Amino acid sequence: MATDVHGPVSPQAPGAPRAAQAVHVEGLTRSFDGRAVIDRLKLDVQPGEFVALLGRSGCGKSTLLRILAGLDRDIEGTVLVPRRKAVAFQAPRLMPWKKVWRNVLLGLPGKPERAVADQALEEVGLSHRSGAWPKTLSGGEAQRASLARALVREPDLLLLDEPFGALDALTRIKAQRLVGELWQRRGCAVLLVTHDVEEAVLLADRVLVMDEGVIAYETAVELERPRDVTDPRFAELRGRLLERLGVDNAADAA
Amino acid sequence: MSISHAPPGSPESDISGIGKANAAPAGTTAADADAAGQGPLDLEPIVPSSARRTRVPRWLRRTTGPVLLLALWQLLSVTGVLTSDVLASPGRIAQVAGDLITDGSLPAAMGTSVQRVAAGLLFGAVAGTGLALLSGLFRIGEDLVDAPVQMLRTVPFVGLIPLFIIWFGIGEAPKVAIITLGVSFPLYLNVYAGIRGVDSQLIEAGESLGLSKWGLVRHVVLPGALPGAMTGLRYSLGIAWLALVFAEQINADAGIGFLMVQARDFLRTDVIVVCLIVYAFLGLLADFIVRSFERLLLQWRPTFTGR
Numbered sequence: 001m002a003t004d005v006h007g008p009v010s011p012q013a014p015g016a017p018r019a020a021q022a023v024h025v026e027g028l029t030r031s032f033d034g035r036a037v038i039d040r041l042k043l044d045v046q047p048g049e050f051v052a053l054l055g056r057s058g059c060g061k062s063t064l065l066r067i068l069a070g071l072d073r074d075i076e077g078t079v080l081v082p083r084r085k086a087v088a089f090q091a092p093r094l095m096p097w098k099k100v101w102r103n104v105l106l107g108l109p110g111k112p113e114r115a116v117a118d119q120a121l122e123e124v125g126l127s128h129r130s131g132a133w134p135k136t137l138s139g140g141e142a143q144r145a146s147l148a149r150a151l152v153r154e155p156d157l158l159l160l161d162e163p164f165g166a167l168d169a170l171t172r173i174k175a176q177r178l179v180g181e182l183w184q185r186r187g188c189a190v191l192l193v194t195h196d197v198e199e200a201v202l203l204a205d206r207v208l209v210m211d212e213g214v215i216a217y218e219t220a221v222e223l224e225r226p227r228d229v230t231d232p233r234f235a236e237l238r239g240r241l242l243e244r245l246g247v248d249n250a251a252d253a254a
Numbered sequence: 255m256s257i258s259h260a261p262p263g264s265p266e267s268d269i270s271g272i273g274k275a276n277a278a279p280a281g282t283t284a285a286d287a288d289a290a291g292q293g294p295l296d297l298e299p300i301v302p303s304s305a306r307r308t309r310v311p312r313w314l315r316r317t318t319g320p321v322l323l324l325a326l327w328q329l330l331s332v333t334g335v336l337t338s339d340v341l342a343s344p345g346r347i348a349q350v351a352g353d354l355i356t357d358g359s360l361p362a363a364m365g366t367s368v369q370r371v372a373a374g375l376l377f378g379a380v381a382g383t384g385l386a387l388l389s390g391l392f393r394i395g396e397d398l399v400d401a402p403v404q405m406l407r408t409v410p411f412v413g414l415i416p417l418f419i420i421w422f423g424i425g426e427a428p429k430v431a432i433i434t435l436g437v438s439f440p441l442y443l444n445v446y447a448g449i450r451g452v453d454s455q456l457i458e459a460g461e462s463l464g465l466s467k468w469g470l471v472r473h474v475v476l477p478g479a480l481p482g483a484m485t486g487l488r489y490s491l492g493i494a495w496l497a498l499v500f501a502e503q504i505n506a507d508a509g510i511g512f513l514m515v516q517a518r519d520f521l522r523t524d525v526i527v528v529c530l531i532v533y534a535f536l537g538l539l540a541d542f543i544v545r546s547f548e549r550l551l552l553q554w555r556p557t558f559t560g561r
Contacts, residue, residue, distance in 0.1 A: 069462050086462070093459035097477040097554045106473060107463030133554045149463070 022189035039213030052200035055210035086150035342524035374433025382441030390449030448482020
């Protein structure tokens, strides 16, 4: 899946878009009241690459995601993202007044058939709730509906903002597995913002650690899929990342 | 509605070990704990709600109160405690109501009054929601519209009746105008608050889905403001009837208010009560219509229906 069309988010006119990347960010600065939350950040994501972005809370990782989603445009620097991109937020953010399938189709150009939505819902295992009101869904179901809404746009870049944060432990494991499968099937680039190191190592090709407004550390995850949490190399990598995040390894808080 | 748990007679109870370890498990009294380290707990049955429910159907329960009140009223009238120039008896009122309907004066009056309310409600709804949309959706609209409306809102609208009579004469116009005025403010306030109260996270989600400005208004802002608008509509209806009563007591030559003024001059408490009942009935009917609307339009909202 080639990311042919790039839509600039940057306020200034961009240079020639590079088709070799799904995301190209250079010299990105975002300030809140004079304090730079993101400070001359540089980031490239390859098409089809799964990148996890870790960081302490308040480090600006969600701000970066909102910028890439085009929701925050008070920025300086160059930001190039695919025109077809989709976001799944931490809260599912479904419109409560639209049935699930209408939520999935919301914002799609033209007048798409319900079958389009049902197909996307089928993919996340939620076709039986297609005609339900969002408020009657469980937390996991709502999050899957939100994923279907993102996927139906056939994005070249999928932005996930701690999508599993509000789920219970069992549902989270299932949802993580689902995202992994969907990514492998769709082949789109994914940027997953999370504070869960294990989740990052489990899913991503590359893990970035954000600190003080820049990508402070990055490492490729060379483990073969499906990954095993009990693998000593997994534990070693997780420990290394936790240390980077300022968590004492001995405490071993995941 | 059942909670699964270990059967009461199960030999290896889950908590027996805990009971032994701690002298008194939570919930048992000191005496219990003293008598035996783990004597039989005093169990109480959780009765299923279906068994607790009384046999009397709900509608019957609901009608009992009013019927008892009516019976008491009739009793007081018959025994002479309540004389007819203070308040006529229910029987007498029913009879007068029948007479007024058969001679056509009540239906005609109702028609006139309902027409006034409908016209006032229509104009008021258009003005109220129109202004609310203007100031809710656009910042420039808010700057221009909101302050004057908030100022005018504090003027008691019935106080404007004399002015309206000077402006519009004594025909239908001042009556409809006073209802319009009364109706527009609650609608304005609630629709405006509804629009401004729409969850910004949903707006952002809509933006991320690629909705246009108009698409955001149509799919996110307006549906989100609907609960507020419905509340406003119900307030407005209440005020519309109130405004009607005020408007019809002055210089009316038709309508329910006119009937009442006439009845007052002849000390006919029975006719007055009939008119009051008609007002109440019309108000209830209007409320029922709005409730049906609400049920239809807000079915996405799970609500607490009481126990």
